[in-house]
Amino acid sequence: MSAPTMDEAAKVFVDPAAYADDARLHAALTHLRAHQPVARVESQHYRPFWAVTKHADIMAIERDNNLWLSEPRPLLATAAADDLGKQQLEAGMGLRTLIHMDDPHHRDVRKIGADWFRPKAMRDLKVRVDELAKRYVDKMRDIGPECDFVTDIAVHFPLYVIMSLLGLPEEDFPRMHQLTQEMFGGDDEEYNKRGKSPEEQLAILIDFFTYFGQLTASRRAQPTDDLASAIANGRIDDEPLSDVDTASYYVIVASAGHDTTKDAISGGLLALIENPDQRDRLRRDPELMGTAVEEMIRWTTPVKEFMRTAAEDTEVRGVPIKKGESVYLAYVSGNRDEEVFENPFRFDVGRDPNKHVAFGYGVHFCLGAALARMEMNSLFSELIPRLESIELAGAPQLAATTFVGGLKHLPIRYTIR
Structure with missing residues (x-):
């Protein structure tokens, strides 16, 4: 069976600007789900891959982590960046986070931080998160009647939570925010301060490693609660984590732990602004907050994709995939799959069931999912009852990306009591 020719719609996967244009993106994804749900993608700057756009196929691949491996290509990057990353790892300076690993090493490394995100830990943290939610809604009130919700509120609330969980001093928060913007925002001109080349992006990674190397030394000398x-002193088979694994653990927690939540919070508020009937429904029935949060996460899908590589010859929906070939799990598409979600383009705060794949699935299910849900629940539970009016004060702007992203500006006009 010969490989299908590349559908023009599949070009969205290698075009960061497509994720800044919802209409264009979803038109392409809807077309691919209907006509080429496993689409071959070839591009000048990227190694070829297969884009998987149906929810059922994404779930099946996520379940079978023996057949579908994260290494060596866990996310979409240019061929030059892939090569540089491999060279950096060989030199002991690359990034190897949980998303890069396969079992059993992935399982062992994940255990080191898992207790901090279990239900008991979340219950213990909730009082503090609720306090921070009130602080930021109060701040929103105080700087009103207009603000840029992304830069004034949505960035800072989850950043403060995750930095506090790590135990980092507040004066370091702005630095961490800048580094995260540069790491995840390299495809967007506004965030890209150092350039797009792999060598320029390496400078960002070196800054992360320098900061967290000092933190590791400090926590090993004087452990704290x-x-x-926990990361600095984590051990596997009675051996400490390698320098690469330790620094990488910090990087994924500090960066993904706040940036993705920022995207879900800001995109969730925009959805409530654009769907006032759903906002009113949520105000009348606060018991819907749990399902509302899940719908915001489905709607925004901050992590756009991960990739997996076939460990042996196989097929997806009848399309042969050879050993060593990679598939792109299009979470944004899976979360609009018409076969899974009734009226998938309707924002519904009471949607139930809501089997979205925004947190991934299987062994790589997002470690911080419970924390993200709690943060969103706390913030919107504080905001919605106090919000007397809200409207856009300018055009929302989405960031260009191929990996993690969402709104970079959300100008609003409002009254809060």
Whole structure:
């Protein structure tokens, strides 16, 4: 069976600007789900891959982590960046986070931080998160009647939570925010301060590793009761984590732990602004907050994709995939699959069931999912009852990306009591 020719719609996967244009993106994804749900993608700057756009196929691949491996290509990057990353790892300076690993090493490394995100830990943290939610809604009130919700509120609330969990000093928060923007925002001109080349992006990674190397030394010398100390002193088979694995653990928690939540919070508020009937429904029935949060996460899908590589010859929906070939799990598409979600383009705060794949699935299910849900629940539970009016004060702007992203600006006009 010969490989199908590349559908023009599949070009969206290698075009960061497509994720800044919802209409264009979803038109392409809808077309691919209907006509080429396993689409071959070839591009000048990327190695070829297969884009998987149906929810059922994404779930099946996520379930079978023996057949579908994260290494060596866990996410979409240019061929030059892939090569540089491999060279950096060989030199002991690359990034190897949980998303890069396969079992059994992935399982062992994940255990080191898992207790900090279990239900008991979340219950213990909830009082503090609720306090921070009130602080930021109060701030929103105080700086009103207009603000940029992304830069004034949505960035800072989850950043403060995750940095506090790690036990980092507040004066370091702005630095961590800048590094995260540069790491995840390299495809967007506004965020890209150092350039797009792999060598320029390496400078960002070196800054992360320098900062967290100092943190590791400090926590090993004087352990404390925080997540940073748990990572610094984590052991596998009675051996400490390697320098690469330790620094990488910090990077994924500090960066993904707040940036993705920022995207879900800001995109969730925009959805409530654009769907006032759903906002009113949520105000009348606060018991819907749990399902509302899940719908915001489905709607925004901050992590756009991960990739897997076939460990042996196989097929997806009848399309042969050879050993060593990679598939792109299009979470944004899976979360609009008409076969899974009734009226998938309707924002519904009471949607139930809501089997979205925004947190992934299987062994790589997002470690911080419970924390993200709690943060969103706390913030919107504080905001919605106090919000007397809200409207756009300008055009929302989405960031260009191929991996993690969402709104970079959300100008609003409002009254809060």
